[in-house]
Amino acid sequence: MGETSINFAKASSAALQDQQLRGNFRRAMDGLMSKRAVQFADTAEWNGVRTLGASVRLRALSKLPELLEKLEANCTKNGIQVHWASTTDEANAIVLSIMQRVNAKLVVKGKSMVSEEMHLNAFLEKHGIESLESDLGEYIVQLDEAMPSHIIMPAIHMNTKQIAHLFKQKIKEAEYTEDVAQLTDLARRVLRKKFATADVGISGVNMAVAETGTLCLVENEGNGRMSTTVPPVHIAVMGLEKVVEKLEDVPPVISLLTRSATAQPITTYVNMISSPRKEGEKDGPNEIHLVILDNGRSGIYADEELRNTLRCIRCGACMNHCPVYTKVGGHAYQAPYPGPIGSILMPQVEGLEKRGELPHACTMCNACVEICPVKIPIVEIMGRLRSEAVHPGDAVKGAGSHASKAEAMVWKGWSMTYASPLAYQFATALLAKLGNAAPASLPLLKEWTNVRSKPRFASRTLHALAREKGIPDV
Amino acid sequence: MSHDGTISRTDIERPAIERPDSVYFFGTCLVDLFYPEAGMAGMELLKAQGVRVVFPQGQSCCGQPAYNSGYREEALKVARAQLDYFPGDWPIVVPSGSCAGMMSKHWPDLFKGEPDEARACQVASRVWELTQFLVQVLKVKFEDQGPPVKITWHASCHAQREMGVTDEPKALLRQLANVELVELQREKECCGFGGTFAVRHPEISAAMVGDKVADIENTGAKAVVSGDCGCLMNISGALEGGKKPVRGVHIAQFLKERTHG
Numbered sequence A: 001m002g003e004t005s006i007n008f009a010k011a012s013s014a015a016l017q018d019q020q021l022r023g024n025f026r027r028a029m030d031g032l033m034s035k036r037a038v039q040f041a042d043t044a045e046w047n048g049v050r051t052l053g054a055s056v057r058l059r060a061l062s063k064l065p066e067l068l069e070k071l072e073a074n075c076t077k078n079g080i081q082v083h084w085a086s087t088t089d090e091a092n093a094i095v096l097s098i099m100q101r102v103n104a105k106l107v108v109k110g111k112s113m114v115s116e117e118m119h120l121n122a123f124l125e126k127h128g129i130e131s132l133e134s135d136l137g138e139y140i141v142q143l144d145e146a147m148p149s150h151i152i153m154p155a156i157h158m159n160t161k162q163i164a165h166l167f168k169q170k171i172k173e174a175e176y177t178e179d180v181a182q183l184t185d186l187a188r189r190v191l192r193k194k195f196a197t198a199d200v201g202i203s204g205v206n207m208a209v210a211e212t213g214t215l216c217l218v219e220n221e222g223n224g225r226m227s228t229t230v231p232p233v234h235i236a237v238m239g240l241e242k243v244v245e246k247l248e249d250v251p252p253v254i255s256l257l258t259r260s261a262t263a264q265p266i267t268t269y270v271n272m273i274s275s276p277r278k279e280g281e282k283d284g285p286n287e288i289h290l291v292i293l294d295n296g297r298s299g300i301y302a303d304e305e306l307r308n309t310l311r312c313i314r315c316g317a318c319m320n321h322c323p324v325y326t327k328v329g330g331h332a333y334q335a336p337y338p339g340p341i342g343s344i345l346m347p348q349v350e351g352l353e354k355r356g357e358l359p360h361a362c363t364m365c366n367a368c369v370e371i372c373p374v375k376i377p378i379v380e381i382m383g384r385l386r387s388e389a390v391h392p393g394d395a396v397k398g399a400g401s402h403a404s405k406a407e408a409m410v411w412k413g414w415s416m417t418y419a420s421p422l423a424y425q426f427a428t429a430l431l432a433k434l435g436n437a438a439p440a441s442l443p444l445l446k447e448w449t450n451v452r453s454k455p456r457f458a459s460r461t462l463h464a465l466a467r468e469k470g471i472p473d474v
Numbered sequence B: 001m002s003h004d005g006t007i008s009r010t011d012i013e014r015p016a017i018e019r020p021d022s023v024y025f026f027g028t029c030l031v032d033l034f035y036p037e038a039g040m041a042g043m044e045l046l047k048a049q050g051v052r053v054v055f056p057q058g059q060s061c062c063g064q065p066a067y068n069s070g071y072r073e074e075a076l077k078v079a080r081a082q083l084d085y086f087p088g089d090w091p092i093v094v095p096s097g098s099c100a101g102m103m104s105k106h107w108p109d110l111f112k113g114e115p116d117e118a119r120a121c122q123v124a125s126r127v128w129e130l131t132q133f134l135v136q137v138l139k140v141k142f143e144d145q146g147p148p149v150k151i152t153w154h155a156s157c158h159a160q161r162e163m164g165v166t167d168e169p170k171a172l173l174r175q176l177a178n179v180e181l182v183e184l185q186r187e188k189e190c191c192g193f194g195g196t197f198a199v200r201h202p203e204i205s206a207a208m209v210g211d212k213v214a215d216i217e218n219t220g221a222k223a224v225v226s227g228d229c230g231c232l233m234n235i236s237g238a239l240e241g242g243k244k245p246v247r248g249v250h251i252a253q254f255l256k257e258r259t260h261g
């Protein structure tokens, strides 16, 4: 493992010790799972809309380059300025240059996972620009100087009491209260003041429609709407996979997205942004910029199997249903995208040297695959990445970086034994005789026996029993 | 599995087949070493239905451990070695959802582009999980001969999500008149075994199996029945390790005990 590699095991170990955190996640995810189940109670409807959603995303990906060109052309025609960034550094630089041109000092942000991927807040701060998260969850996380722990509910790891303490500590005018309505109101008052004076608003994009040059944004709190309409300049950032072909592709995807994410049939706001303020219009920014980020995505696109990763509509359902995520929480992944989708996306975007542990943060139980509204074969991609991690190749950045001679030898020995009936029967007979003598302190066995009894080898194998009982061999 | 790799129940359901004269039994490597009595019980259940059971002595393992660890060439080598031992066109019955899933869902991908791809796919298409075969093909009817007992059922992830086996095992258990089946609150949740996951991430795995054990205890059941030896090794290991008075038992063995005394 390289120096920069992220230690999932260590971080998850800390999370597991934290009973409060574990309780917060278990409760929250249980609630989300049961609410979602109600939304998709009709299996036939679920199968239908899911197939439709997956086909919208697949069709978009099948002609991605063409659709991106179309998107750029139509956005430009509508007066939206389109910028391309191949790395997060480039994307940050583009955002900064727009800010500097309009002399921006204060930015309000709607929720955007791509801006998390860019570490945009820290970058702007370094350049003397205050950037304020306006989504309540993001705002809480920002006050706490932490990372979001979930892509839909950034502050899901905290309970009301913890938030109450945080507000009291970080907001000047705050009185201590655990009343959720009062807390929300307090945040709203702080944010409203900032909206009025912000120079630039930043948002993410849930979908961009190629055919019409429209940016779609779903949200519940109205903060996204404020960030995209009140400040004179709006910058939207999106990953290049977020494009869909036609306007009619939007409804099925939104329906899957909101029901999978928060179990809502529809969100409070669905913003469709198609141009800056026109003559005679009462609101809207004078300038809209769209920054389209690659950051490794075109590499993912190039591989037919890995490409399926880009289908994701960022609903977070895979996290909610992941038994590993539910135990350790989002921060253990130390990535903007945690959980199953993060475990396949991060290694592809940032390379296997750094993120090669993530595809192993999974028991391959397939709960995520069962739930994913656009049918991403997450576990298969997970398996593929495990294989890339130990074999040199050029499909994924850092392929082969986790190759260990010892591990390779073990599997080689295993395959030689298991591929030869004679060797296999010899080895298993030996284990049946002597296996139980192995001390529990052996590596691997030690980890196993921390909470479990030692597995006991039977005195005779099934092969031996079948022979004795005269079960025919052919 | 469909071409895009995703699972839906309609993909999984096996086409109906006629009751065969003979079947192959694929024992799996865990059963072979740790639970041979479950394997024997599985074969006896089949024989009791008047089916001839063949156990090819050359078989070893479906290749899943290496496949899931990223060593696909090694997995291929082991999987390929199995192909020779199932030459007849009889069904291949497997007392483990996980190994059945590997053979029937992943072998086609594993062998893609290989000279023996067609042969591997042919073998894969004949694979059945044991309870699925007992219910769907043999349409068994069991008569319970044991004393009253309360049990619970743990659903293995691969049986339910790769093989589409969800109701079959419970339907079998419900045929037993003196057996009270109490369902787990989180029946579908993974027990934290995950092959090498349990040793690669022992703490997370321990937390997962801890939740599973608590769920089992809450039911007040005397035994937890499962169709997969990986899960069973993990769960009953944790039950024993925590000195809980609940035993873990493979469904084949449980059914055999209840029906043949």
Ligand code: SF4
Pocket: A260, A311, A312, A313, A314, A315, A316, A317, A318, A319, A341, A371, A372, A373, A374, A375, A376, A378
């Ligand atoms: S992978 Fe699927 S379930 Fe997970 S966030 Fe993306 S769309 Fe949602």
